[in-house]
Amino acid sequence: MGKRLWVKEILFCFSLVFTFLLSAEIVLAQTNCNQCHSNIAEELKDSVHSPLSCITCHSDVEGYPHDPGIAVTKKESVDMCSKCHKGIVTESYQESFHGKAIFLGSQRSASCVDCHSSHKVLGQDNPHSQVAKENIPETCAKCHKNPSPGFAEGAEHFQLSAMGPGKPMYYTAKFFVWLTIIVMTLLVIHIELQCYHSIREMLRERKGR
Template sequence: MKAQRTHVWRGWRLVVLGCGAAAAALVLVVTTGSASAQEEQAPQFDSEYCLGCHANPGMQTTLPSGEVLDLTFDVAAHEASVHGPYDIPCVLCHTDVTGFPHEPLDVADLRVWTLERNQSCANCHEDEAESARDNVHAAALATGVREAAVCTDCHDAHNARKPVAHTPEVAETCGECHGEIYQLYEGSVHGEALATGNRDVPTCTDCHGVHDVGGPSQSEFHLFSPQICAGCHQDKELMDRYGVRADTFDTYIADFHGETVVLFEALAPGQETNKPVCIDCHGVHNIQSADNPDSQTFKDNILGTCQRCHPDASINFPSAWLGHYTPSADNALLVWLAGWFYKIVIPVTIGGMLGYVVLLSFRSRRSRKEAARG
């Protein structure tokens, strides 16, 4: 309901802005028109006017870099885009255009042009722009990495689209720049399922966020990541569909690794730890089922995975980790028995002691009363 209202408001906002721009253009027309009365007729400065030229195929200009900037506006693609239903004047985004003939285009290459024009998106999409302000791409851009993604790199400009969550479209969009990671993801248990039409599996944005995408190499992300995995892997109904246990997060934090990571996350999220999170053992973008012989957690591969952090580990070492099992008579019998030992010994011992001292204190009081009575 809330999302819908936002959507409607956004539509209205566009209309309001559009009217504002039209009014501004009208004022411009009136004032300049009266100033230069001998000019036949001041151009009507609306999208129709722009399309007079820019709807024509083949319009282009060569930038100083030698790259060709396409100047043709694809009307059909725009109408099919998310902006299609709204009558958005060209100059709402092309704020640099003040009339015809245009000022000479002063951009060195295509990327400069994209980065410059991209500023306009925030005029309407304030929330998204705010959310993206500190993201990993913005940070890279600030350090001079011009390739870092901006709005139109993911959404396109004139044929702007909103990628639908949990679809291959999301992964493909990210994959345009993150090609190697995309290839790894494609071959992962999640990526393969996605390609077969599964919509339960995570795509890039489910783990990394959308506009607020953070740097995965940051400690914060590393420490928080188990909770991202748990978001799905603790969902019993979801896990039952695939025969995957839903207690993997609980069993993880029951052990030193998980306990430490969860505490670090809660108390010192920026600090590095040498304890592994899910992806350190299971793999990151190439994550596989532990039943897959290629998986780092497949039973024949797990010692090597342990040895990445415990170089001296030997063949018995992996079984010191209970493999996400809660100890039972079938799994980790010794641990299960030890647990039961204390489940019995503690209540019996402490109960006995407590019983003794309580009875003794009553008895002593009675003795003292008897003694006082003589």
């Protein structure tokens, strides 16, 4: 019994030391980053990501100072966000036009940071947020010319199902799936009939000889 208690105490001490060292590393990293990126540090103050360390997202940055020329593709930025944001948020984005375009290598389609910002990420209820309802048309205007107020009426990050905001797209997707199946089936039937007709004509010509 005493031995088990002794082992638990050692493990507890190790966990405290590890937590302290990790916290110290994060604070040191933040301090180093803030020396050059003070403007970004200011943006992060009110961000929902303020509790995070810079290296949480920028894990590829090694050493201080680092190469300022580090570039991140849109797909890489989406993958970066997906490490923490999972479930319906990620799945719905992957199913969207933007997500599919990014997956295929587009650098013009909207990634997470294009809509939510890269550092000053504010909640949807914050009036200064890029995704606040009244600001959505302006956010969409970065890519879409003259967006109408209707842009703000659409729901984002919804599940394609027969119920809820995804209902129209769900049935639209179903319609095109069945339309594709029917068209392809008719095309195969047409080709088979054409082949049958050609073979029949060829046999008829041979008999005529």
